[in-house]
Amino acid sequence: MEVTCLGADEAWDLFREKVGEVTLESHPDIPALARIVVERCRGSPLAVSVIGVAMAGKSLVQEWRYAVDALTLSAAKFSGMEDEILPVLKFSYDSLKDERVKLCFQYCALFRKGEHIWKDHLVEYWVDEGIIDGKEDRYRAEEECYDIIRYLVRACLLVEHQYGNAVTMPSLVRELALWVASNFGEEKENFIVKPNENLGEVPNVKDWGQVSRMSLSENKIKKISCSPVCPKLRTLLLGSNNLEKISSGFFMCMPNLVVLDLAANIGLRELPDGISRLISLQYLDLSHTDIKQLPLASLKELKRLQHLNLEFTGFLKEISGISSLSNLQVLKLYASFDLDINLVEELQLLKHLKVLTVSGGDAYVWEQLMSNPRLASCTRNMYFYKCEAGETGISIAATSSRLEDLTMHESNIREIKIDQSSPKTMCNFQYLVKVEISECQGLLDLTWLLFAPNLGWLDVNESPQIEEIISKEKAARFMNGEADETMMPFLNLKHLDLAYLDQLSSIYWSPLSFPCLMKISIFGCPNLLRLPLGSSSANGCNLVIHGEEEWIEELQWDEEDTKEQFTLKGRKSEPVAAYPQNQSELEMLRKRVVDLEEENRSIKQRLERIERFLWQQQQLQQARAHQQPTTGMLPPQTVIHQQRQSQRTPPDMPSKLDK
Incomplete structure (x- = not known):
């Protein structure tokens, strides 16, 4: 499973880097013991890294002697295994700080090999299954989950995606997780993990009574008609199949099922009545399905249900009665049922609601939602679509401090207003990481983003009236006349995309520091001739600026040295020779292919x-008009x-x- 193998010197150098010189020098006997530990890793870069991190900071010689004994014992005990590195890696698993972290680690093996696993999905699974207790304080539990992900990344058991929103589990580590979850191979049906294996039906299982977690996502299962008896089953992942029909009997004997993921089954139009038998169910994901109505009579029997995801369910006709699910903590309606005043009234009845995603609705309805401090504080994602607010603009409550994602599309909103009664203390959208504005009329600026200190992604396009991203005049009003050089927005910005903004002439009035910025993409902004970049803006980062070649040539810089610090990539290219004439031309062509x-x-x-x-x-419009979807055309x-x-x-x- 390991592609490369390190030589003895390379393995030792990597181990020293991971464990640290301070630890190695903390006792005269430790270097010799460390050499033995490295030998046990058999040249595996992964094993060397994982064990090195596990031993970092262990300054007692007894700890190193224990490590040598443990690694030797494991190798002898499991010497008949196909891959002898797994027993070595087990030492890092045993070193994890508590049983909850070990369960979280095992959970990551439910996803297919090499898959990028969204961090927020892991957090939801862990909290709603109860591995991390969120009953009293869901926000604290979510933060603890993210901390566990960081811990597993530092331990080299997970690898973080470059943008920080996803992780992968190395193949060998995944084998370790599955091996441990199966009681070291003794109970192989404890975890049934068969994602992306081209299955057309639920696989045969010798003993359903032993199955605790099952992952069958990304297969081609169309119908489920079996009626297994699964007293221990807690997690069932069936997302991204071709599911159209699930028999009522399938759910009859799963009394302890806590997590059920049916997302991205676009042929699924209804749920069986048997779902009411899932008395322990806490998490239900129906996003990206064609479900037409919620069987609320059945769902009301799910007294423990606390997470319901209905995002991107365009066929859903109505959700009146949703307030009967009184224990809901999470309700996701993004790009599904439009927000209306009746829905706002029902949402107010969900006393335990902690997370809400919503979309659609007119300006009046949004004002009613934002005027309720509890609902405003619950709102994570907001999607304005064809919202008519005109001259009055639209307000985002200062209490919307948990807002993470804001999208505005094809809307007429002249201004985004926030509560300015005490801006320095009340308006702090610290969780807002993404803002996307497209095809919006009337907006002149986005100065309110001064209050989004952790914004990571800003995408603004085809909004012809926008003149500035941050207006100095309006910033001064927001800050009680104190718009000065001490204001530092965009410190966590990673991507800035601006496209087809005819009137845009300024992003910010002076150079800013962009310690995290990796990419600026600007197209169709003829009046934007100066960027807020100075000699210290990138701060060592490899910032790449994309744009039309003509625009790049016309960019104005305060100092020519500043220009040299950034990578400028023009879209329009010169004619290319039939064959590269030298190595540099070949490298240039390769880079252009990557850019394209x-x-x-x-x-x-x-x-x-x-x-x-x-x-x-x-x-959604067709459903409201009681029309059938257009046939003969693939949506x-x-x-x-x-x-x-x-x-x-x-x-x-x-x-x-x-x-």
Whole structure:
């Protein structure tokens, strides 16, 4: 499973780097013991890294002697195993700080090999299954989950995606997790993990009574008609199949099922009545399905249900009566049922609600939602679509401090207003990581983003009236006349995309520090001739600026030295010779191919999101008019799903884009 193998010197150098010189020098006997530990790793870079991190900070010689004994014992005990590195890696598993972290680690093995696992999905699973207790304080539990992910990344048991929103589990570590979860191979049916294996039906299991977690996602299962007896089953992942029908008997004997994921089964139009038998169910994901109505009579029997995801369910006709699910903590309605005044009234009845995602609705309805401090504080994702606010603008309550994602599309909103009664203390959207504005009329600026200190992704396009991103005049009003050089927005910004903003002339009035910024993409902004970049803006980061070649040539810089610090990449290219004349030309061609692939992927992602939004809205309108969906035409959601099944690419954007 390991592609490369390190030599003795390379392995020792890597181990020293991971464990640290301070630890190695803390006792005269430790270096010799450390050499033995490295030998046990058999040249595996992963094993060397994982064990090195596990031993970092262990300054007692007794700890090192124990490590040598443990690694020797494991190797002898499991010497008949196909891969002898697993017993070595088990030492790092045994070193994890508590049983909850070990369970979280095992959970990551439910996803297919090499898959990018969204961090927020892991957090939801862990909290709603109860591995991390969130009954009293869900926010604290979520923070603890993110801390566990960071801990597993530091331990080299997970690898963080470059944008920080996803992780992967190395193949060998995944084998370790499955091995441990199966009681070291003794109980192989404890974890049934068969994602992306081209299955057409639920696999045969010798002893359903032993199954505690099952992952059958990304297969081709169309119908489920079996009636297994699963007294221990807690997690069932069936997302991204071709499910159309689930028999009532399937859920009859799963009394301890806590997590049920049916997301991205676009042929699934109804749930069986037997779902009412899932008396322990706490998490139900129906996002990206074609479900037409909620069987509330059955769902009301699920007294423990606390997480219901209905995002991107365009066929859903209504959700009146949702307040009967009185224990809900999480309700996700993003790009599904439009917000209306009746829904706002029902939401007010959900006394335990902690997380809410919403979309649609007119300005009056949004004002009613924002005027309720509890609902405003619950709102994580907001999607304005064809919202008419005109001159009055729209308000985002200062109590919306948990807002993470804001999208505005095809709306007429002149101003985004916030409560300015005490801006320095009350308005702090510290969790807001992504803002996307597209095809909006009337907006002149986005100065309110001064109050989003952790914004990571800003995408503004086809909004012709925008003149400034941050207005100095309005910033002064927000800050009681104190708009000065001490204001430092965008300190956590990673991506800035601006496209087809005819009137845009300024992002910010002076150079800013961008310690995290990796990419600026600017196209179709002819009046933007100066960027807020100075000699210290990038602070060592490899900042790449994309734009039309003509625009890049016309950019104005305070100092020529500043220009040299950034990588400038023009879209328009010169004619290319039939064959490269030298090595440098060949390297240039390779770089251009990479750039074009990146731009193409970005365009496809944007097109996918727009198509999905538009199609969902179309289906919603048809459903309200009691019309049947148009036949003979494959909806974009279907096409997108098929594309994802055949060819999956790593996530390039924050996790809130695509659930």
